[in-house]
Amino acid sequence: MNRRFGTVVMVTALLTLSLGGCAWFQRETPAGTEQTPQPAAASAPMFYDFQDIPVPGELSLQSDQSTVFQGGGVKTGLLVFKGRVDPGSVINFFQVSLAREKWRMKGSIRYRKSLLLFEKDDRFCIINVYEGHLYTYVEIYVVPTM
Numbered sequence: 001m002n003r004r005f006g007t008v009v010m011v012t013a014l015l016t017l018s019l020g021g022c023a024w025f026q027r028e029t030p031a032g033t034e035q036t037p038q039p040a041a042a043s044a045p046m047f048y049d050f051q052d053i054p055v056p057g058e059l060s061l062q063s064d065q066s067t068v069f070q071g072g073g074v075k076t077g078l079l080v081f082k083g084r085v086d087p088g089s090v091i092n093f094f095q096v097s098l099a100r101e102k103w104r105m106k107g108s109i110r111y112r113k114s115l116l117l118f119e120k121d122d123r124f125c126i127i128n129v130y131e132g133h134l135y136t137y138v139e140i141y142v143v144p145t146m
Contacts, residue, residue: 045097048079050142052101053125056093059083059138076123076143082135087114090129090138098125119145 043057049068055061059081068077091114095105103118103125118125128139 045093049077050075050079050125050140052103052120053140053142054097054101055079055081055138055140056083056085056090058085059090059136074144077141079140079142081138081140082132083138084134085136087129087131087136090136091116094127094129 045054046057046059047054048061060083062080062082065080066078068075068079070076091108091110094116098118099105101120103120106117106119106124108117109115112130114129116125116127116129118127122145124141124143124145126141126143128137128141130137
């Protein structure tokens with residue numbers, strides 16, 4: 001029984017691998033009908049708990065790692081996101097998008113870990129961008145200026 005089960009598993013695995021290999025071969029298209037690749041449409045920016053801080057649509061909120069406090073007319077907190085995006089494009093997104101929302105860039109650190117510091121009225125927005133093994137992570141801290 002065990003030997004027969006092992007044989008069935010082995011045959012199934014070989015069939016799966018051989019059928020998947022067919023995807024590596026490319027079919028030729030008739031002359032004149034070649035299609036040019038179209039760039040993927042970028043997702044629209046999303047707004048979460050802070051209505052003046054847009055977030056790239058390709059990032060997903062990690063609510064189990066995020067915390068937002070609201071009280072006494074103050075809203076502060078940490079939002080954590082992850083997604084399969086290029087860290088450089090995320091940094092550029094925030095530099096452009098937050099400027100549109102009237103945030104003033106006060107400073108930045110780039111490369112291994114990237115930090116962006118913005119100020120607006122009575123708040124600071126600190127954005128930390130770093131790469132994990134499979135994902136790019138973004139931490140957005142919003143704190144009052146005191």
